[in-house]
Amino acid sequence: MGRVENKVAIITGAASGLGLATAKRLAEEGAKVIMADINAESGPAEAAKIEGAVFVKHDVTSEQAWEALVDNVVSDYGTLDILLNCAGIVQLASIEDTSEELWRKINAVGTDGTFFGCKHALRVMKQQASGSIINMCSTASIQGGPNIFAYAASKSAIRGMTKSIACLSTQQGYGVRCNSVHPGNMSTPMLDAMYNIVLEYDPETAAEMDKMWVGNPVDVANMVLFLASDESVSVNGAAMVVDNTATITEGAVPRHG
Template structure:
C-alpha cells in the first residue's frame, strides 16, 4: 500500500475544482501532501472549500478567458514560485442531440471543455517545464469514444481533448520539455452533471449508466496517481474509468 505524502510538496492547479470530480481531485491531492490551487468560476465556493484543505488556495478562473489564465499563473508563481501539475478538469455539457444543438450551444460547450483545456496547456506549459518534472492530466470522457447521442457537443469537445493531448506530448518531446501528459476518460460517476444527464437520457441508456456508476473518489485516485512520481513513465496514456461499460 502506498504511503502518505505521495505528492508531498507538489504545487497542483485543478480547474473546475469547486464541484464534482474537480473537488474530489483537490481533496485527494491535498490529503497526499500537495499544495492545491482550486480554480473555478464559482470563486466563493472555491474559497470556502480551499479553507478546509491544508495548504490550499482558491482562484477565480473562467477557463475560456486567456487573460484570467495568465493572471492565475502569475498569482501561483508569486505565491509558490513553481507549478508542478495541471489538472484540466473544467467542463460543461449540453444535453442535446446533433439536431437539437444550436450553434451557440455547441460553441459554449466547446469553449469551456475544449478551449479551456487548450489555454491551460498553452499558458502553463513553460512553468510546468521549469519544474523539471511537470504533469498534465486532462479530463476527457468515455463519451469521447463511445456514441452518446444526448451529449453531442460534449462528446465532440472531449474528443478534441484527446487529440490536443497527443499533440502536446509530441511537442514537449521535440522541445525537450520534461513534461508528460495523460488523459482520464470517466464514465458515469455520481456528480451533479451526471444526475442532470440522466433526466435527458433514454431509459435504457440511463439504466446502463447507473449499473456501472462510480464515485468521484474513484476518478480522484487515478488523477492522484498520474500527478505523482509513481507514474513517471506514463506519458500519453488514455485511461477509461467506467467499470467496463465501454466494452460491455
C-alpha cells in the same frame, strides 16, 4: 511523506464533483492545491475544509485569466508542478439539435479552457523541465453517443491535444508529461443533473441508465493522483479509462458489478 508532497497543483472545476474530490486527495498526499473555479459561491467554503488548499475565482474560457493565474501561482509558490483541467459543462443534444451557440458554449469551457490551461502551464513547466498536465476527458470521446454531440466532440479534441502536447514535450525534451483521464458515469452533480433531464424527457433511457455502473469520484481522483505523482514517470500521452469496463461492454454493466 505524501505521494505528491509539496507539489503545487492547479485544479480547475475544483468547487464540485471530480475536481473537488481530486483537490481533497492531492492535498491529503501533501500537495499545495489551488482550486480554480468560476463558482465563487461554494468554492471558497469547500477550499476552507481542505488543509493546504486555496480557492481562486477563475473562468477557464479566458486566455488572459489563464496567463494571470499561472504567473501568480509561480510568483507565489515558486513553481507549478501539476495542472488538472477538470472544468466542464454538458448539455444533451444530437447534432440535429445543436445550435452554434450551444456548440460554442460547451467548447468554450472544455476545448478552449483546456487549450489555454495546457499552453500556459507548458510555458512555465518547460522552464522547470518538469510537470504533469492531466486533462479530464470522458468515455464519450471513446464511445460517442447520439445525444452528446458537442460534448463528445470537445472531449475528443482534448484527447487529441493531450497526445500532441506529450509528443512535443518528448521531441523537445521539455520534461513535461500530459495524459488524459476518461471516466465513465461518476456520481457528481453533473451526472445527477443529466439523469434528471433524461428522466423527464426519455424515461426509457433513464431506466437504462439505472442499470449502468456508477463510480465514486475518489476513483477518478486516485487515477489523477497517480498521474500527478512521480510514480507515473513513464506514462505520457496516455488515455486512462476509469469505467469498470463500461466502454468495452457498451455500458451494460449491472450496477452491483
